[in-house]
Each structure stands twice: as C-alpha cells, then as structure tokens.
Amino acid sequence: MMSDVVxxxxxxxxxxxxxxxxxxxxxxxxxxxxxxSPEVIRRVSIAMYEGEINMVIHxxxxxxxxxxxxxxxxxVLADKGPGIPDVELAMQAGYSTAKDHIRNLGFGAGMGLxxxxxxxxxxxxxxxxxxxTTITMTVLL
Amino acid sequence: MKVDxxxxxxxxxxxxxxxxxxxxxxxxxxxxxxxxxxxxTDNAWVTIMAxxxxxAVANLTEPAVIVLAEDVVMQQDALDAAVENDLCVITSPLxxxxxxxxxxxxxGE
Numbered sequence: 001m002m003s004d005v006v007x008x009x010x011x012x013x014x015x016x017x018x019x020x021x022x023x024x025x026x027x028x029x030x031x032x033x034x035x036x037s038p039e040v041i042r043r044v045s046i047a048m049y050e051g052e053i054n055m056v057i058h059x060x061x062x063x064x065x066x067x068x069x070x071x072x073x074x075x076v077l078a079d080k081g082p083g084i085p086d087v088e089l090a091m092q093a094g095y096s097t098a099k100d101h102i103r104n105l106g107f108g109a110g111m112g113l114x115x116x117x118x119x120x121x122x123x124x125x126x127x128x129x130x131x132x133t134t135i136t137m138t139v140l141l
Numbered sequence: 142m143k144v145d146x147x148x149x150x151x152x153x154x155x156x157x158x159x160x161x162x163x164x165x166x167x168x169x170x171x172x173x174x175x176x177x178x179x180x181x182t183d184n185a186w187v188t189i190m191a192x193x194x195x196x197a198v199a200n201l202t203e204p205a206v207i208v209l210a211e212d213v214v215m216q217q218d219a220l221d222a223a224v225e226n227d228l229c230v231i232t233s234p235l236x237x238x239x240x241x242x243x244x245x246x247x248x249g250e
Binding site for chain 1: 172173178190193195198202
C-alpha cells in the first residue's frame, strides 16, 4: 500500500439519472487498483453511491472528492442544493422526501443516510437551508 | 450452482453476459438502497427493476447474475451498460417468489 494520499475529483451531473453512480463506480475501480481490501471498497462504494444519488435527487448534482491514504478513505460530497431542514428526521430509516417518479426508478427507500452512517466510521453533515450541503465521510482501514 | 443451470431451472432467457459462472446465495428486492447494502458478491439478485440504476448498483455489489422476474426486459441503455460492464442478466417468466422457491428447492436436494 502506498504512503502518499491519492486524490480523486468528480463533478456529479444532476441532470439525469442514467449517469448517477458513475463517480462511485469509478472510485471503486481505482481503489481496487490501489490494492484496498474488498470490505473497505464495499463500504466506500455503498456510502459514496448513496451520497451521489442524494445529490442527483435533491440537489441537481455537485462535486465528489475522495482522498485515499494508508489509514483511511475520506469522501467529501458538496452541493449547492436546498439544504436539509431537519437533519435528525432525514437520518431516520425509511424517511424520504423523494417524489413518485424518483421512487419508480427504485430510489426513495429512505435508507440513504442510514446506509451512509452504517458503512462509515464517521459522518459529518454541514447543511444550510437555501445554500447547500457538504457531507464528509470517513472509512478507517 | 452455475448460472446456466439456473436458466434451465427458471425457464429463463439470457439478455447478456456469460452464464458459465457460479452464483452463491440470493437476494431479492427492488429498492436500490436496500439492494445496495444487501446484495453480496456472487449472489443471484432477483428483481423486477430493470433500469440503468440497477446496473450501477450491480457494478458496485457484483452479483454473479441479475435475475429479472415476470419476463421483465431490460431497457436498452441499461442493457448496453450491462454488456459494457460484463454483467450477466437473465429474465424468467416466474415471479420473484417463484424464483426464490425454485432455487430453494434445487438447493435442498
């Protein structure tokens, strides 16, 4: 495993669902090339995919930055969306504000944030209503 | 169990991918966040959801095969992406419940 920090940056397109998840899939492939364990890659993949989808559903896209080092992987997802008015409520399993057409695509289970908490060691949500949300997730190796 | 044996068992049609691979364990469900956290590597994932987001979830979870129930056919953009990512997708006339029962019966023998 390398001792340097490897950084990835992605612009997450919020305009259509067909490319949603592309950044997560790309990160997964890169982490595999770097030699991270399948378990770590799985946790990062799930947490990042959920965050990426949230940005597409709720915030018209944003940016994703991943820093991979030899003791942790940090994922920062930033958007200029509507913000989360009630974070505690949004954290509840099964709670979702996704519209019907989004649910018809298979989203809106209300498991996005719960999955992100479950599969990471630390999750920080910085959100301001009307300005946007930044989510910082850390997976320790 | 090999995927081609599964195809015979379920009277399924191959939409893409090679069936010469083993699967182990089954998950069934259509909500992607649920599937995302529950589908394990080399599973058979049984679902009626067949859009491109299913392909993204499969890319991340790596099931051996996606089994579409009730003769659902994958949308073309999704199928193209599945081919590109070397996923195996099959479709069966059986319901998700019937598919799971059939696999359970086969596994019990």
